[in-house]
Amino acid sequence: MRISELAQEATTPLTAVKYYQREGLLPAGEKTAPNQSSYDDRHVRRVRLVRALLEVGGLSVAAAREVLAALDADDAPLAVAFAAAQHAMSSPRAQDAAPTPASRSRVAALTAAAGWATTDDNPGLDAAARALDGLGTIDFDPSDDYLDAYLTAAATAARADVQALGGRRDRDDVAELMVVGTVLGDPLFAGLRRLAHEHVTHDLFPAGDHDGPRS
Amino acid sequence: MRISELAQEATTPLTAVKYYQREGLLPAGEKTAPNQSSYDDRHVRRVRLVRALLEVGGLSVAAAREVLAALDADDAPLAVAFAAAQHAMSSPRAQDAAPTPASRSRVAALTAAAGWATTDDNPGLDAAARALDGLGTIDFDPSDDYLDAYLTAAATAARADVQALGGRRDRDDVAELMVVGTVLGDPLFAGLRRLAHEHVTHDLFPAGDHDGPRS
Numbered sequence: 001m002r003i004s005e006l007a008q009e010a011t012t013p014l015t016a017v018k019y020y021q022r023e024g025l026l027p028a029g030e031k032t033a034p035n036q037s038s039y040d041d042r043h044v045r046r047v048r049l050v051r052a053l054l055e056v057g058g059l060s061v062a063a064a065r066e067v068l069a070a071l072d073a074d075d076a077p078l079a080v081a082f083a084a085a086q087h088a089m090s091s092p093r094a095q096d097a098a099p100t101p102a103s104r105s106r107v108a109a110l111t112a113a114a115g116w117a118t119t120d121d122n123p124g125l126d127a128a129a130r131a132l133d134g135l136g137t138i139d140f141d142p143s144d145d146y147l148d149a150y151l152t153a154a155a156t157a158a159r160a161d162v163q164a165l166g167g168r169r170d171r172d173d174v175a176e177l178m179v180v181g182t183v184l185g186d187p188l189f190a191g192l193r194r195l196a197h198e199h200v201t202h203d204l205f206p207a208g209d210h211d212g213p214r215s
Numbered sequence: 216m217r218i219s220e221l222a223q224e225a226t227t228p229l230t231a232v233k234y235y236q237r238e239g240l241l242p243a244g245e246k247t248a249p250n251q252s253s254y255d256d257r258h259v260r261r262v263r264l265v266r267a268l269l270e271v272g273g274l275s276v277a278a279a280r281e282v283l284a285a286l287d288a289d290d291a292p293l294a295v296a297f298a299a300a301q302h303a304m305s306s307p308r309a310q311d312a313a314p315t316p317a318s319r320s321r322v323a324a325l326t327a328a329a330g331w332a333t334t335d336d337n338p339g340l341d342a343a344a345r346a347l348d349g350l351g352t353i354d355f356d357p358s359d360d361y362l363d364a365y366l367t368a369a370a371t372a373a374r375a376d377v378q379a380l381g382g383r384r385d386r387d388d389v390a391e392l393m394v395v396g397t398v399l400g401d402p403l404f405a406g407l408r409r410l411a412h413e414h415v416t417h418d419l420f421p422a423g424d425h426d427g428p429r430s
Binding site for chain 2: 045049055057058116122128131143145146151154155158160181182185186187188192193194201
């Protein structure tokens with residue numbers, strides 16, 4: 001199919017498809033004439049994937065490029081591809097401050113206490129520690145119970161993620177779900193947490209009591 | 216204190232403080248001379264908060280402005296301020312596509328089945344549905360069990376969020392934690408989920424078995 005048909009098939013604006021191509025996010029088509037290429041179903045799927053990574057997942061073009069490279073490295077062991085994708089997805093943006101050592105130690109101590117086997121360079125450690133630092137800016141020092149609830153929530157979601165992988169047999173399918181699931185699990189959780197907030201604050205702020213939370 | 220001292224006190228670059236002020240994210244100081252203003256501890260706290268919202272929370276300047284307006288509306292009932300902040304924080308970006316009706320219905324059906332009392336205009340509904348659509352781009356149709364695990368995770372975190380509010384008495388403190396907790400709970404969870412992935416895939420991909428997940 002031509003590039004205009006590719007765009008149509010992937011329900012993505014043609015300008016976006018051309019942009020993905022210019023940014024190296026979409027493999028070249030098969031040259032059929034000096035100024036024309038032919039695309040197939042794998043291109044359609046890739047356009048949809050790139051769009052999901054950028055628009056729903058909120059990745060930068062550079063991060064998406066790294067994630068796709070990890071996906072496309074067919075000879076890399078799956079665990080290595082997964083680790084590479086995790087790093088690309090969580091790599092700190094230029095403006096990110098390094099977390100304080102205190103927050104980093106606290107996260108490490110909590111995960112160790114929970115029996116989690118993790119390495120020091122897992123990018124989640126810095127990400128969680130930066131969030132703790134952010135909470136500290138309003139003098140909120142989360143209790144261990146608070147953080148344990150988040151640990152439990154994270155483990156629940158991660159187990160579901162990994163179980164979902166078991167339903168896929170083909171290596172490419174597994175790798176794709178690992179990467180996309182890691183990126184899109186965050187907004188999925190974020191959306192559901194907003195809904196859960198409404199549900200639980202319904203009990204906390206019953207109609208007519210607008211002055212504060214119940215103790 | 217002067218603006219340079221404010222920046223120092225808040226450990227934030229002076230250029231950033233001036234930028235926040237120009238963007239209307241920081242209230243004016245008290246004029247002490249035609250070209251000089253004096254700032255106090257509330258300004259220090261606000262600078263730290265703005266920085267956390269923008270840098271850790273990843274909010275746009277416009278969204279941060281709305282969140283702060285909700286915080287500063289002293290006469291608004293807490294529940295109203297919270298809802299306004301939720302909307303500002305979850306408002307779709309210009310490039311966000313509307314979710315498919317099928318995904319929206321699925322999220323609504325699952326939360327209803329879980330007994331959650333939520334309204335149709337909760338921005339989490341669209342956010343979660345968009346994430347489902349994104350997963351659909353790689354032909355991953357999450358099972359009910361998968362989504363239920365995420366619902367459970369979201370409820371666990373949301374309950375912890377609300378319990379943390381009970382520890383604060385002052386209305387401003389409660390409102391601040393509601394808003395900042397909503398923004399920073401997402402990256403906290405995201406970081407911990409990356410750590411949990413490593414922990415659970417350690418069992419799934421034991422050393423030496425790099426060909427695929429265990430069934």
